[in-house]
Amino acid sequence: MGEHLARSDEVPARHALSHARLVRQIVSPGRRISAVSAELIILVLLIATALAFDFTNGFHDTGNAMATSIATGALKPKTAVLLAGVLNLVGAFLSVEVAVTVTTSVLKVQDSKTGALIPGIDASTGLTIIFAGLIGGILWNLLTWLFGIPSSSSHALFGGLIGAGLAALGLAGVNWSGVSSKVLIPAIAAPVIACLVAAGGTWLVYRITRNVVESRRREGFRWGQIATASLVALSHGTNDAQKTMGVIALALITTGHLTGDVKENGLPFWIIFSCAVAIGLGTYLGGWRVIRTLGKGLVEIDSPQGFAAEASSAAIILSSSAAGMALSTTHVATGSILGSGVGKPGAQVRWAVAGRMAVAWLITLPAAGLVGALSYWLSDAVKSLTNSPLAGDGLIFLVLVGLSFYMWWRAQQQKVDSTNVNADWDSSTNSVVPADVREAAKESKPTASV
C-alpha cells in the first residue's frame, strides 16, 4: 500500500519535470530532449487526426454498402448501419497485409520497401506533410458529407497528401506516374465499368423474373440484397482501414517508435485495434446524408435493382483488387446504383444529381490538395516564426477541430438521420435535406440553407 502511494506520487513529479523541459524548449529552441517531447506531442495529435480520418472514412462510406438496402426496406436503417459497422470492424482485423507504403503511390517521401522516410526529408517535415494531408482529407470528407455527396475518401486522403507534398517539396515530391495509374485512370474507369455491369445485371434480372408475382420477387431479392451488401461492407473494412494503419505506421517509423520490418512482423496490436474501432464506429454512426443521396436521390430503387447494384459492386471491388488495381469503393458503388437505374426499363435517373457528383469527384483531388497545401504552409510559417514545430502543427490541428465542429453544427441545423433518410426526394431542389426539414429551418432562421 505504502509502496503504491509512493509510486503514484512519483509519476506526476516526473510528468511536471518533462513539462518544464518542454516549456524551456519552446522558449530556447535547439535542445534535444525537449525537441523529443514536442515531437511526441505532435505524434499523438497526428495519430488522433489519423483515427479521425478513419472515422470519417467509415461514415462517409456506409452508403456504399447499405444505401440500397435501406432505400428498398430490405433492412431497417439502424439495423443496416449496425451490420455494416460490425462487418467493417471485422474486416479491419482481417487485413494482415499492412499498407505500410500507402503514401508511395502518390508521394516520394517514403522508401517503397522499408517504409522509412527517404533521406533528405527530416522527421519534422515528414510529420507535417502527413498531418496536413490528413487535414485535407478530413475537411473534404466533411464538406462533401454536408452536401450529401458520395466522394471517394481515398481520393480525399491522396489529394491532401499530394497538396502537402507539393507545398513542402515541390513538383519532385510527387509520384506523378503513381498518381495517374493508381488514382486518375481507376477514377475514370470505375464508374463506367460499374455502370455497365449493374445495368446488364438489372436488365437480366427484370427480364428473367418478369412473370414472377411482385411480392415473391421483392421478398426473394431482399435476401440477395442483404448478402451482397454485407460483402461490400466487409471488403470495405479490409481495404480502407489499412490505409489509416499505414499512415500511423509511417508516422511511427518517422519518429523512430516503430522499427524493423513491419511487413514481416506486422503492426502493434493497438494500431489495428484502434483503426478497426474508428472505422466501425464511423460506419455505425452512418453518414445519413450520403446514404440518402445514394438510395433516394440518384434513382428510385426497387429491391431487384438494389440486389443487382450491390452484386455488381461486390464483384468489381473483389475482382479489381485481385487484378492489383484497387478501385474506389465509392466510385464503384455510385456507378452501380446509376447502372441499376439505366438498366431498369422505364426507370428514371436524376442526371442532375449524378452530374453534381461527377463535378465533386473531379474537384476532390485538387480541393483536398489545396487544403493540404494551405495547412502545410500555415504550419511551416508558424514553425519558422516561432522556431517550434509544435506551435505550427498544433495550430493546424486547432483549425481542423474548429472547422470540423462548424460543419457538424451546420449539419445539425438541417438534420438527416435514420428517421427521415427515406423521405421523398425533392427533384425541384435536388437538396439532400428533405423538404419539410428545409421549411422548418427556414422558419426558425430565414438565412439558413444547406
Add this chain to the structure above:
Amino acid sequence: MTYFESIFKVLVVGLILGAGLPAVFASGLVAYSNGAGGQHADGTVVAPNPMLKYLGVALFVFVGWVILTAVLWITRTTIIHHTGIDLFPFMPKK
C-alpha cells in the same frame, strides 16, 4: 498497355460475376416460384412442381457457394497468415 488490360479484365470478370450471378439467382427465384405453384404476374395459375422447386434451391445454393468463396477470397491473406493454407493456389499473389 497494362492499365487497359486490367480494366478490360475487371470488366469481363465483373460482367460474369456481377451480372451473371444475379441472373442465376433470378433464375432460381423463377424456378422456385413456379415450383411453389400459384398465380403468375400475368394471371395464369400453375400447379406446384417439387422438381422445379429443388432446382431453384440448387441455384440459390450455387450463388451462396460463390459468395462464400468470395468471403474466403477477401480473407485469404489472413487464412494464409494464421494457418498457412492457401485456398487459392492458382491465383496470383497479392
